[in-house]
Amino acid sequence: MITISTFEFILLCLATFRFTRLIVFDSITIFLRKPFHEMIEETDEEGQVATYLHIKGDGLKYWIGELLSCYWCVGVWVSIFIVILYLNFPSIVGGVVLIFAIAGVASIIEMIVSRLVD
Incomplete structure (x- = not known):
């Protein structure tokens, strides 16, 4: 049986949250999504611009494009990746997990x- 502390669990959750958002939403990783996604802008009669995601190919x-557009799907794979690495290489991966957890918070x-400000 695998045992981790509550603190480690929270860190892993927060790191998974941040890393998943990095892949799915952040502009710094658009190069990962660009081969699979196209953003289409349409202007309606009132001049409002709506942006739609079109999955290429x-x-x-297409499957990879669908995966990269699904926060929940990427989250599952990211959590598997992070947990496996953390359990096998805790001293190496622990620092990265901590950084992503802090960034997640x-x-x-x-x-x-x-x-609150808006």
Whole structure:
């Protein structure tokens, strides 16, 4: 049986949250999504611009595009990746997990503050 502390569990959750958002939403990783996604802008009669995600290709390319557009799907794979690495190489991966966990908390705080200010 695998045993981790509550603190480690929380760190892994926060690191998974941040790393998943990095892959699915952040502009710094657009190069990962660009081969599979196209953003289409349409202007309606009132001049409002709406942006839509179009997934490119078919077969495997379409499947990867679908995966990269699904926060929940990427989250599952990221959590598998992080947990396996953490359990096998805790001294190496622990620092990275801590950094992503801290960044995850910072992004949650930023979302809360942004909503309160708006």
